[in-house]
Amino acid sequence: QQQVKQSPQSLIVQKGGISIINCAYENTAFDYFPWYQQFPGKGPALLIAIRPDVSEKKEGRFTISFNKSAKQFSLHIMDSQPGDSATYFCAASGSARQLTFGSGTQLTVLP
Amino acid sequence: NAGVTQTPKFRVLKTGQSMTLLCAQDMNHEYMYWYRQDPGMGLRLIHYSVGEGTTAKGEVPDGYNVSRLKKQNFLLGLESAAPSQTSVYFCASSYLTGLVGQPQHFGDGTRLSIL
Secondary structure, eight states: OOSEEEEOSEEEEETTSOEEEEEEEOOTTOOBEEEEEEOTTSOOEEEEEEOTTOSEEEETTEEEEEETTTTEEEEEESSOOGGGOEEEEEEEBOTTOOOEEOOOEEEEEEO | OOOEEEEOSEEEEOTTOOEEEEEEESSOOSEEEEEEEOTTSOEEEEEEEEETTEEEEOSSOTTOEEEOSSTTEEEEEESSOOGGGOEEEEEEEEOOOSSSOOOOEEOOOEEEEEO
16 A cells, blocks of 8 residues: 555656655554655755644745645755755654655756 | 664675675664665665664564664574575664654665675
């Protein structure tokens, strides 16, 4: 049972454009929603995270938007750069602190 | 400060062979995790540990065993490898605090092929 659904599977964006990746979750007990970035041959690394008491969190060019009623959250990458080309995973966890990951989005930013 | 170190980085096994993957962290983290990553499926939790001497099953534990004899090490064992266990295995660790949302720190993975 996939508790966190992520889309799209792949995304191609021009340099300077906006990249948007969407996730939806089913378990209302989830209370922490991180995004991880993974480069080829490396492990995932935490990019940005949000808790459900806020609707938006921004760190530099990266913004998480959170819609609790719709059980959806999304990652927006503004002014996308070729160096942002990576695989992005959304995730969710609850009190057990176990992360449930989405299936991943492979982002390619064209120069 | 190396963070999370996984050994080996690559390994090829024959069906039925056994092996152990080693994860070591130097951040004094209480929690440690083993995931497997397969194309189109994200990362799936195999087993995890909330402290030295404790382990628990994750989402896909069948065919794997783990041990955490020391706080800094978490071992993943395959007793009789099967082709379905061909995957990239990641270890991660995190702090235990009263706050929700401690980030997990990942190693760079072990690429395991079973023929």
